[in-house]
Amino acid sequence: MKFFALLSLAGIFLTLATAHATPEDKQFETTAKSYIEQYVQRNPEEATSLGDHRFDAHLTDYSPDAFAKARAAAREAREQLGQIDRTKLTGSNKVDAQILEDAIDYELFQLEELKDWESNPLVYNESLANSLYLLVARDFAPAKERIANLRARLEAIPAVIVQAKANLQSPPEIDTQVAIDQTQGAISLVRDGLAPLLEQAPELKEEIAPLQEKTAAALANYKTWLEKDLLPRSTGDFRLGAEKFRKKLHFALASDIPMEEVMTRAQADLKATQAAIYETALPFYKKYFPNADEATLADKQKVTAAVLDHLANRHPDNDTIVDYSKKVAGEATAFVRQKNFVSVPDEPLDVIVMPEFKRGAGIAYCDSPGPLEKNGKTFFAIEPTPNDWSEARKESFFQEYNNYMVHDLVVHEAMPGHYLQLVHSNQFKAPTLVRAMFQSGSMIEGWAVYMEQMMAEQGFGGPEVKIEQLKMRLRVIVNAIIDQSIHAGKMTEKEAIDLMEKEGFQQEGEAVAKWKRARISSAQLSTYFVGISEWLDLRTRAQAKTGKDFDAKKFNDEALSYGSPPVKYIRELMGL
16 A cells, blocks of 8 residues: 555654554554555645655645545544544554544544635645745755755646635735735745755756746735735634634643633733742842832832843844854753753754744744654744834844843753754654654643743753743743633734733733734644643652652653653653
8 A cells, every 4th residue: 555655764663563463553553544644645745844755746735626535534534543442552552543533633623614725825835935945944865856846846836826816715914914925935935045955956056947937926926916816805803713712722732721721720820920020030120229119129010020121131133143042052052961851962953044934923933854854953943023123123022032031042942942852752653653743732832831941940041041931931821811812702902912011021022923923823822831831730740759759851851752742641651
């Protein structure tokens, strides 16, 4: 069967015929591999990101027939999965069957209820830009081979544009606005961003040039269509609505914590963290303002805000933030090695300026190689401020991302956050790719926030970074509140901005950017808070079980050894 091609490529499947494998194991593995095979064929860009390069010459088919086939395949796999006696599964299959069930149910929810391809032009950016970037960014095959696939994808882009124009109806205005900006980034990528790959094969560079210009022209035409045709009819509601948000949140979190409890916990944690940041800020305030009276010292809001404003004066800018982040990443790596509370990988990490076509959704991201990728490096990308921002807003943004906050950002995105965790995750071995493909966002984001706290507890960067870590924790909490309040409620822009600035001490530039992000990324902003809550609960359980013998490195390494499943399954696997 065709799906066994994945087995030879992956090199991470365990031998199927083991002494303890049951008929149910084989039934599950057959179902899982069949579903994954058709999934990666339908989503070739995801296959490329995963490190499965059999479909590098293809782009996603967004036709009605393709979506109908996807629904039928998902329903068939769901039926097959339901016929398996899960009590007889062994090893990693026990957990992976539950993960696969959720993944199929989420795909069906997307196909039958969300239908983002009709209401969100950002869906198409994966094919129009990222599909090309994936072939350029990583040196996974000879240049000529990657250029051949690049050519095929460039030639396929106009067909995707035709499908996008046919599918899109009345998206939210914000989604179309971001799509316009990202399409301009795609044009720049096609015209200039392919050079690092094309220059490796000069004899092909001139040959590809006319196709580059033709594709760039098609994208420019698409951008004009977005501006002149789609934007005027982009009257859709950016709010997901309570019912759909509840369902999407369930899949995004993969947690047993219900929506209402997320809000209750977040509001309680907001007060507790505000008290903690005040206690940390008070000694600084007394130092900076030695003549303050007792009434002023007791004003928690004023004390905290004044100290954060003082620290914000030391900050990078668009020209220096990438180099400064590289420096901090080196310091963080040395610190983690010295403290020895988790095993540090040696795989390469590059700090880069965020590609233009990816901007508009967040200040930074970690782009880790897929679990099938060979010798892939990790990219820690940082977004510069938009060109159309005023100097005052840019200044405000970098006051938010001051020197001390950058320390916390580097911890989150790189060391020992996403970079470290995802390298560990890629080392997980199982009979199927279920756990590698369908990773838990709340587990991944929760680990990064957990590491922010652990690094601060260990003294990284001193008390100044501790204050910023607590401020970031406030942001994580506020993220969950505004995510739910916007998409399951009626929170206004003013209410969201006020909450971020007054309760979370965020600068105006960060708050404005987050309001934009919150509207285009329903359910994702809640993963940070729920993730850290679950990680801290996991650690508390382990400490209670082992008592004085608790070993942080042993705990962290074991928890990371299971890949990136939801934390509730890590708890189960660790017997906690």
